[in-house]
Amino acid sequence: MTRKKVKLAYIYNDSARRATYKKRKKGLMKKVSELSTLCGVDACAIVYSPYDAQPEVWPSPSGVQRVLDRFRTVPQMDQLKKMVNQDGFLRQRITKTCDQLKRQRKDNREKEVTQAMFQCLGGGVSFGQPAHDGLE
Amino acid sequence: MDNNRELKKSLGGILYLINTPCIIFPPSIWCLHISSSSSIYPHVLAMVSEKPAMGRRKIKIEKISKKNHLQVTFSKRRAGLFKKASELSTLCGVDIAVIVFSPAQKAFSFGHPDVDSITRRFLSGSPSPPSSGLPQLIETRRNANAHDQNVELTRILDHIEAEKKYGEVLDRMRRADRSRCCWESPIEELELHELEQLRGALEELKKAVAKQVSNILIEPTSSLPFLAVNGGGEGGDFAAKLEIDNASSAALPFNNFGYARKIC
Numbered sequence: 001m002t003r004k005k006v007k008l009a010y011i012y013n014d015s016a017r018r019a020t021y022k023k024r025k026k027g028l029m030k031k032v033s034e035l036s037t038l039c040g041v042d043a044c045a046i047v048y049s050p051y052d053a054q055p056e057v058w059p060s061p062s063g064v065q066r067v068l069d070r071f072r073t074v075p076q077m078d079q080l081k082k083m084v085n086q087d088g089f090l091r092q093r094i095t096k097t098c099d100q101l102k103r104q105r106k107d108n109r110e111k112e113v114t115q116a117m118f119q120c121l122g123g124g125v126s127f128g129q130p131a132h133d134g135l136e
Numbered sequence: 137m138d139n140n141r142e143l144k145k146s147l148g149g150i151l152y153l154i155n156t157p158c159i160i161f162p163p164s165i166w167c168l169h170i171s172s173s174s175s176i177y178p179h180v181l182a183m184v185s186e187k188p189a190m191g192r193r194k195i196k197i198e199k200i201s202k203k204n205h206l207q208v209t210f211s212k213r214r215a216g217l218f219k220k221a222s223e224l225s226t227l228c229g230v231d232i233a234v235i236v237f238s239p240a241q242k243a244f245s246f247g248h249p250d251v252d253s254i255t256r257r258f259l260s261g262s263p264s265p266p267s268s269g270l271p272q273l274i275e276t277r278r279n280a281n282a283h284d285q286n287v288e289l290t291r292i293l294d295h296i297e298a299e300k301k302y303g304e305v306l307d308r309m310r311r312a313d314r315s316r317c318c319w320e321s322p323i324e325e326l327e328l329h330e331l332e333q334l335r336g337a338l339e340e341l342k343k344a345v346a347k348q349v350s351n352i353l354i355e356p357t358s359s360l361p362f363l364a365v366n367g368g369g370e371g372g373d374f375a376a377k378l379e380i381d382n383a384s385s386a387a388l389p390f391n392n393f394g395y396a397r398k399i400c
Binding site for chain 2: 006007008009010011017020021024025027028031032034035036037038039040041042043044045046048049050055057064065068070071072074078079081082083084085086087089090091093094097098100103104105107108111112114115117118120121127135
């Protein structure tokens with residue numbers, strides 16, 4: 001498996017895009033299947049592509065029908081509660097990643113300060129006049 | 137032995153007081169757990185070992201028996217599944233919908249452009265969506281938004297990578313320092329006389345820091361909480377804290393090796 005970092009953007013190269021589509025679609029279906037089995041829950045996936053007239057689905061057209069029927073019996077408000085589209089989903093991811101970043105920076109700051117403290121204790125840094133006057 | 141314990145407690149207090157000026161967050165996070173097996177910054181170590189991506193074990197694909205495990209797995213895998221679906225639709229420009237029901241019977245769904253249009257399309261059996269006029273314009277706008285967000289997400293992900301690498305650099309330096317200077321080993325490993333030395337040095341340092349801080353700050357020191365006996369880390373003048381933060385980062389002898397950059 002390649003471990004190159006893939007840019008999160010539309011792939012303009014036709015053959016690369018098609019190859020990626022094949023691989024990732026297959027991977028996605030596998031993940032849906034695993035989730036459904038491991039957790040014993042209903043699930044389905046529908047993918048429309050320019051390569052096929054009919055959508056690629058999991059588990060099967062009738063299986064999808066079943067899940068959709070169940071989905072449509074759920075009151076609309078409950079459907080919407082956990083429904084996301086690309087925009088909303090990305091916004092959630094951005095928020096979460098930002099929080100992770102803040103935490104990481106905090107950790108790093110602590111490490112920096114702890115090390116600075118030990119340097120001071122070891123006589124490495126002296127408190128003389130501040131290096132810059134009028135810091136703000 | 138009692139002496140040791142007392143000394144360790146007061147050392148912990150002093151370490152806390154010295155670090156608080158430069159690290160502003162509530163004292164509850166700063167429990168130094170000196171009696172535990174971890175070292176001076178145990179909660180940082182704890183965070184490192186609680187990394188979400190840790191522990192890749194091979195599991196059998198059959199229904200999970202333990203309820204807790206099942207629910208945790210569902211949460212994580214559902215999020216990962218939606219992430220994959222999102223990436224597939226971005227990278228390959230395809231329309232997609234994923235619907236899953238949770239163990240608690242809640243309906244989760246992800247759709248691009250949106251769940252309802254895909255389900256309608258599926259149920260009606262017609263293969264292609266409208267490709268002209270207003271729907272097309274909306275589609276284009278939507279794709280442009282998604283693109284911008286992906287750009288931003290990538291930017292933040294890059295930042296995290298940089299910060300993580302920087303964190304590893306810091307860890308390596310710390311381990312190198314440890315082997316050189318006896319003071320810096322975990323507190324448990326120090327003898328009584330070493331602890332006493334350390335405490336003396338820390339108290340001197342605390343005085344020096346307080347003096348330096350008051351030199352740097354514009355405002356007088358009465359509002360600074362960390363100089364109180366049992367320094368609370370919260371409350372106090374927020375503007376003063378911000379100054380301390382900026383001042384201390386200017387005074388620290390660190391460049392971050394080009395890794396971490398200031399963001400938003």
